[in-house]
Amino acid sequence: xxxxGGFVAGTLVSALLNLADLVSPRWVFAVGCLGAVVSxxxxxxxxxxxxxxxxxxxxxxxxxxxxxPAMKIAAGCVVAGFYADRLGRARVAAWAxxxxxxxxxxxxxxxxxxxxxxxxxxxxxGFSVVADSAQFSAIVSDTSAEDYVxxxxxxxTCLGFLLTMVSIRLTSAVAxxxxxxxxFLLLLPxxxxxxxxxxxxMRPRITRE
Numbered sequence: 001x002x003x004x005g006g007f008v009a010g011t012l013v014s015a016l017l018n019l020a021d022l023v024s025p026r027w028v029f030a031v032g033c034l035g036a037v038v039s040x041x042x043x044x045x046x047x048x049x050x051x052x053x054x055x056x057x058x059x060x061x062x063x064x065x066x067x068x069p070a071m072k073i074a075a076g077c078v079v080a081g082f083y084a085d086r087l088g089r090a091r092v093a094a095w096a097x098x099x100x101x102x103x104x105x106x107x108x109x110x111x112x113x114x115x116x117x118x119x120x121x122x123x124x125x126g127f128s129v130v131a132d133s134a135q136f137s138a139i140v141s142d143t144s145a146e147d148y149v150x151x152x153x154x155x156x157t158c159l160g161f162l163l164t165m166v167s168i169r170l171t172s173a174v175a176x177x178x179x180x181x182x183x184f185l186l187l188l189p190x191x192x193x194x195x196x197x198x199x200x201x202m203r204p205r206i207t208r209e
Contacts, residue, residue: 010062034062036059
């Protein structure tokens with residue numbers, strides 16, 4: 001959690017300073033990589049748990065300078081993706097989240113299923129979770145003012161990791177209370193609300209067409 005906490009703090013500061021748009025993404029990326037390497041290496045020299053947590057937090061903060069600039073550099077490739085352009089990025093993201101929501105809903109029933117069934121469910125769920133991320137980044141890049149694309153992507157990443165931290169804590173708490181069979185149902189509202197958001201985003205465009 002220290003790395004995630006550092007990442008959230010780093011992306012928040014980066015967004016407030018507008019670093020991803022004011023400084024060359026390549027320089028920000030390079031400094032972030034170097035900082036992450038140094039911080040991670042210093043963990044091995046730590047003499048206490050507090051030092052370990054501090055350096056892991058620093059590693060997360062440094063990684064906050066890596067992901068958003070990399071997303072900005074790669075955003076043009078994502079936006080130009082053939083299938084996303086053909087079907088619509090919001091539509092692809094909505095379908096991915098529908099799949100994710102379905103997988104989350106099936107976790108309770110599949111808890112005692114054969115290993116092969118569980119493996120298949122987890123594989124589909126993992127694929128759907130990854131599939132929507134690129135679309136979100138592309139949508140943010142496509143709809144943000146040109147001078148603030150990097151900052152917008154930084155804020156998006158910050159909120160995403162913050163949500164992840166909360167989800168991990170809450171899911172573990174629910175698992176301790178009700179058991180792991182029911183814990184993942186807690187993740188169901190996220191993609192359901194996400195689908196509604198994508199449908200609302202698409203509605204004005206559909207009306208114009």
